Amino acid sequence: MSLYPIINSFCFCTIILSWSVGLRGQQLCIQNVTNQASVISNYHISVELFPKDKKAYGTQSLSWKNTSPDTIREIPFYMYLNAFKNLQSSYLKGSGGEIFGRTLTNNSKKEWGWIEISKIKTNKGVDLTDELRYIQLNDGNIHDQSVIQLKLKEELLPGDSISLQMEFEAKLPYIISRAGYSKNDYFFFNHWYPQPGVYEKDKNGDWGWNCHQFFRGTEFYADFGDYLVDITIDRRFVVGASGCMLDRIDLPNNKVRYSYQANNVIDFAWIAYPLFEEYTDFYKDIQIKMLIPEEHCMMAPRYLEAVKHAFEYLEEHVGPYPYPSITICDPPMHALRSGLMEYPMLITCGSFYNFPEGIRTIESLVIHEFTHMYFMATIATNEKEEAWMDEGFVTFYEDKIMDHYYGKKSSLIDFYGLKSGNSENTRLEYTTMNNPSEGTIARPGWEIKGDYKGLIYAKTATMLRSLEGYMGKESFEQMIKSYYIAWKFKHPKEADFRSHLQQHIRDHVVDYDINYDRFLDECLHGVGQVDYRIDYVRYLDLEDKKGVYGDDEDKAYQYLATNQKELHIGITNLGTLNLPVELLCTYVEGRDTLLFLDQWQQEYHIQLPAGNIEKIELDPQLKLPLDVNLNNNSFTIDHPTVSENIELFNKTSKLTSTFVDLLSWLF
Amino acid sequence: MIRANTYKIINHWRQILFLYLLQLLTSLSFFYMTIESFSSLQNSKAFSSIHMLDRTVISDFVKANPSVLGLYQEVFLIVVLLYIIVHTFINAGVLKSLQNGEYSIRDLFRHGAMYFWKFLLINLSYGAIVLLITGLSFLVFFTIVGDPIIYFDTEKPLVHWVLSLLFLSMLVLVLFWGASLNVKIRILKGNKVVHAFRLMFRKIGKVVGLIAFYAMILIVIKQGLYHLGDLCSNLYVAFLCTQLVLGFSILLRFDFYNRLLK
Numbered sequence: 010m011s012l013y014p015i016i017n018s019f020c021f022c023t024i025i026l027s028w029s030v031g032l033r034g035q036q037l038c039i040q041n042v043t044n045q046a047s048v049i050s051n052y053h054i055s056v057e058l059f060p061k062d063k064k065a066y067g068t069q070s071l072s073w074k075n076t077s078p079d080t081i082r083e084i085p086f087y088m089y090l091n092a093f094k095n096l097q098s099s100y101l102k103g104s105g106g107e108i109f110g111r112t113l114t115n116n117s118k119k120e121w122g123w124i125e126i127s128k129i130k131t132n133k134g135v136d137l138t139d140e141l142r143y144i145q146l147n148d149g150n151i152h153d154q155s156v157i158q159l160k161l162k163e164e165l166l167p168g169d170s171i172s173l174q175m176e177f178e179a180k181l182p183y184i185i186s187r188a189g190y191s192k193n194d195y196f197f198f199n200h201w202y203p204q205p206g207v208y209e210k211d212k213n214g215d216w217g218w219n220c221h222q223f224f225r226g227t228e229f230y231a232d233f234g235d236y237l238v239d240i241t242i243d244r245r246f247v248v249g250a251s252g253c254m255l256d257r258i259d260l261p262n263n264k265v266r267y268s269y270q271a272n273n274v275i276d277f278a279w280i281a282y283p284l285f286e287e288y289t290d291f292y293k294d295i296q297i298k299m300l301i302p303e304e305h306c307m308m309a310p311r312y313l314e315a316v317k318h319a320f321e322y323l324e325e326h327v328g329p330y331p332y333p334s335i336t337i338c339d340p341p342m343h344a345l346r347s348g349l350m351e352y353p354m355l356i357t358c359g360s361f362y363n364f365p366e367g368i369r370t371i372e373s374l375v376i377h378e379f380t381h382m383y384f385m386a387t388i389a390t391n392e393k394e395e396a397w398m399d400e401g402f403v404t405f406y407e408d409k410i411m412d413h414y415y416g417k418k419s420s421l422i423d424f425y426g427l428k429s430g431n432s433e434n435t436r437l438e439y440t441t442m443n444n445p446s447e448g449t450i451a452r453p454g455w456e457i458k459g460d461y462k463g464l465i466y467a468k469t470a471t472m473l474r475s476l477e478g479y480m481g482k483e484s485f486e487q488m489i490k491s492y493y494i495a496w497k498f499k500h501p502k503e504a505d506f507r508s509h510l511q512q513h514i515r516d517h518v519v520d521y522d523i524n525y526d527r528f529l530d531e532c533l534h535g536v537g538q539v540d541y542r543i544d545y546v547r548y549l550d551l552e553d554k555k556g557v558y559g560d561d562e563d564k565a566y567q568y569l570a571t572n573q574k575e576l577h578i579g580i581t582n583l584g585t586l587n588l589p590v591e592l593l594c595t596y597v598e599g600r601d602t603l604l605f606l607d608q609w610q611q612e613y614h615i616q617l618p619a620g621n622i623e624k625i626e627l628d629p630q631l632k633l634p635l636d637v638n639l640n641n642n643s644f645t646i647d648h649p650t651v652s653e654n655i656e657l658f659n660k661t662s663k664l665t666s667t668f669v670d671l672l673s674w675l676f
Numbered sequence: 677m678i679r680a681n682t683y684k685i686i687n688h689w690r691q692i693l694f695l696y697l698l699q700l701l702t703s704l705s706f707f708y709m710t711i712e713s714f715s716s717l718q719n720s721k722a723f724s725s726i727h728m729l730d731r732t733v734i735s736d737f738v739k740a741n742p743s744v745l746g747l748y749q750e751v752f753l754i755v756v757l758l759y760i761i762v763h764t765f766i767n768a769g770v771l772k773s774l775q776n777g778e779y780s781i782r783d784l785f786r787h788g789a790m791y792f793w794k795f796l797l798i799n800l801s802y803g804a805i806v807l808l809i810t811g812l813s814f815l816v817f818f819t820i821v822g823d824p825i826i827y828f829d830t831e832k833p834l835v836h837w838v839l840s841l842l843f844l845s846m847l848v849l850v851l852f853w854g855a856s857l858n859v860k861i862r863i864l865k866g867n868k869v870v871h872a873f874r875l876m877f878r879k880i881g882k883v884v885g886l887i888a889f890y891a892m893i894l895i896v897i898k899q900g901l902y903h904l905g906d907l908c909s910n911l912y913v914a915f916l917c918t919q920l921v922l923g924f925s926i927l928l929r930f931d932f933y934n935r936l937l938k
Contacts, residue, residue, distance in 0.1 A: 111823075192829055304830040342831040362831045418730075429731045437735050624721060638736045643721040 038253030038296040038334045047498035049074050050234035057241040063190045065179045074170040077208050077216045081165040085158045085220040089200035092223040093122035093182035097152035099222045108185050109346055122182025132172035147222045155223035184346045191344035199278035207232050221393050227454035228392035233498055236277040241266045247287050249300045249336040250279035251354040274353035275389050280338050292320040296334040302341040308360040315372035318414045319379045328493040331387050351381035367424035377407040387497045397450045401469020408432035438467035440637040451533040471634050472532045478632025481520035488513040523589050537586030541627050542641040544579035548619055574619035582611050593629040597621040690781050709751050713744050768795040813841050
């Protein structure tokens with residue numbers, strides 16, 4: 010273990026503490042202007058935390074606008090915290106009482122969580138509390154209370170809005186996954202208030218509510234809205250939240266009220282912990298607020314650097330960051346189960362005391378979560394039904410950012426001679442799945458039982474790299490930029506992305522004009538794998554081919570010189586997913602021939618004029634990383650040099666000597 | 677004192693060379709196994725990337741050839757067993773030679789053969805104690821702590837606790853090891869194990885100090901070694917340096933034996 014992180018952490022904490030204290034209290038977060046066209050819901054929530062009871066009591070004033078052509082008679086609300094109410098909820102059912110390594114069967118009463126609406130009425134004073142009932146439209150599990158439906162007494166006509174006043178109680182569970190409380194008064198409130206579902210067109214074009222129950226393996230989906238949230242809490246807490254802090258008012262009894270505003274967001278989360286250190290920095294005018302426990306403060310420079318890289322890259326290659334701030338929360342170890350998650354303008358990460366600098370999972374994770382501000386918060390796809398549309402895109406950009414700033418072959422790990430790139434790691438997460446063909450990508454999260462991450466994150470990102478490979482970097486970037494402009498603050502679906510892609514291909518030049526619809530069909534809805542292999546490379550004597558060929562009038566005359574030879578190359582796809590692929594033949598004299606095999610075939614038998622071949626490569630520029638075995642993609646007569654063999658020996662003996670040294674000191 | 681010690685170690689150059697060659701052979705066995713395993717890639721451009729320990733090449737290869745892992749495990753076990761046997765033999769010879777002040781390779785072999793079974797028995801019981809100590813340490817740790825994520829407020833005490841536990845385990849191991857060294861020698865003179873342990877406890881400061889000192893030197897050397905390949909453009913120089921470092925680590929071990937026996 011190097012001493013550097015310790016010295017570094019001491020210096021950094023000392024410097025940054027004085028710096029952030031100087032900035033504290035200033036109004037530096039300037040709220041973005043809301044886009045009324047996209048805002049469906051407006052919230053004003055006042056909440057007070059009672060740490061001893063692990064509860065928050067809130068009042069919520071909600072205004073919801075019917076932007077559909079339908080008359081609305083009921084509104085379903087997400088009640089996510091009820092997923093942690095008992096082991097029979099649809100979220101916990103079938104878990105065997107264990108989630109993320111935590112056993113729940115011995116939970117005390119205090120450790121369960123729930124949310125309850127105690128009163129709901131219209132702004133005209135009509136009490137609707139009795140009109141609430143839990144619904145379970147997905148699985149009919151009567152014990153599940155993750156969705157509650159409000160039957161309206163008055164119909165809501167197209168274009169009309171309804172204002173509702175609610176009183177609710179949110180009891181946090183001991184952290185199971187994401188939301189909850191932990192030791193030393195750690196509280197993380199996400200999906201903690203009643204939130205309406207999304208009334209939208211489904212895949213068939215029919216309008217209806219999209220408000221699924223909460224299942225493991227799924228995340229969230231909600232409309233855009235403007236939030237004004239007042240949080241009353243003990244003064245000892247350090248608080249972070251989505252959006253900008255507008256005001257801070259000291260109250261009697263050592264309490265304080267923070268007022269936060271977040272515009273044009275799909276959710277609002279907040280976190281409170283007395284032992285957080287608070288640091289503030291900026292990227293241009295955007296406030297970066299970091300909440301980090303003292304024991305992790307040596308990680309702060311790493312977080313800051315990584316997030317600034319992400320800002321820079323995404324602004325250049327996708328579009329401008331649409332919000333005024335980002336709050337990064339690094340939970341203490343005991344609250345790690347609340348980490349690695351994204352909410353609008355608030356992300357949680359995960360680090361460890363003195364984590365080695367050469368292992369950049371910290372950077373990779375914070376970049377991943379930050380990228381969700383583009384693909385989830387802004388382009389708000391349905392995380393429940395089409396998780397690949399946010400996680401896949403985010404992983405794709407996480408790879409790009411990491412490889413760009415930290416080195417392609419060493420961006421994730423560069424530790425004592427061991428190296429691994431981020432995109433390399435992503436591809437391997439897909440290719441080394443137990444069964445890469447276990448299912449399709451494009452399906453709801455609750456249907457995926459196998460390796461969720463390998464499929465949704467890694468395969469999608471690898472597919473996008475392949476898409477970029479066919480389109481060309483420039484054209485792909487143009488497509489993403491226009492996709493971002495067209496769909497920000499909206500809810501695009503697969504069909505929307507595909508039609509956008511088709512439109513782009515019609516209007517712009519791409520490297521290869523292939524059937525992109527077929528490509529997406531095969532990758533998103535198929536289960537096949539690609540593994541092209543060079544089967545054989547042969548020189549054939551053409552003596553026995555002399556003569557006249559063809560039966561029609563345009564007989565092809567072929568006269569071949571004596572001793573002339575032809576090069577035959579055989580290629581087979583060992584998988585079942587046939588995709589276009591490049592083939593490069595390099596000749597010793599320096600020239601080369603690049604072919605694009607776009608017949609979507611299982612086998613290719615190629616004939617080329619003979620020459621002094623140096624090597625033959627399939628996919629030489631790795632435009633098709635979906636290929637699960639790259640080792641059989643090339644045939645070279647160029648064997649390793651002596652120096653390469655020595656270096657191999659050198660590396661091998663280094664590793665062996667470490668092991669042997671250990672043995673020899675033990676015995 | 678340092679000079680005298682250095683002279684004494686230099687006088688053992690034959691044994692040091694012998695041990696170096698032994699380690700070289702072990703490395704070579706891994707090297708040739710690696711080359712052999714990847715021979716099916718001879719015509720792939722991936723083959724020339726193996727020297728980079730390229731993760732993609734290795735992962736794709738193992739995925740396509742899962743039997744290779746089994747082969748590595750088998751060879752690995754064989755090499756470990758062979759290494760233990762040969763080193764037991766060599767240690768017996770080295771320790772007796774150091775005690776007697778006889779430096780010839782012939783003496784080293786003679787003493788090695790003479791005391792091989794006794795040393796093997798001690799080494800095996802030592803191995804069992806290593807497993808017992810580490811196993812017990814972690815058993816006690818997890819019995820008390822349960823889930824460390826929930827038990828600790830921060831991971832700092834966890835890290836410190838684990839490090840302390842490891843240090844304590846190491847200390848006990850070193851004491852046992854040192855005692856066994858004494859036992860090896862004293863047994864030859866007919867003395868008892870308890871007496872040997874008592875002697876080692878008297879030398880506890882020296883033992884810990886030496887271990888810490890050599891561990892530090894080795895860490896520094898290893899750190900340099902891992903960066904050498906990247907920094908040094910001349911592969912042959914890098915290769916030679918690697919071998920020198922290997923030799924140096926053996927030299928350190930000799931010095932350690934020598935000091936402990938005083």
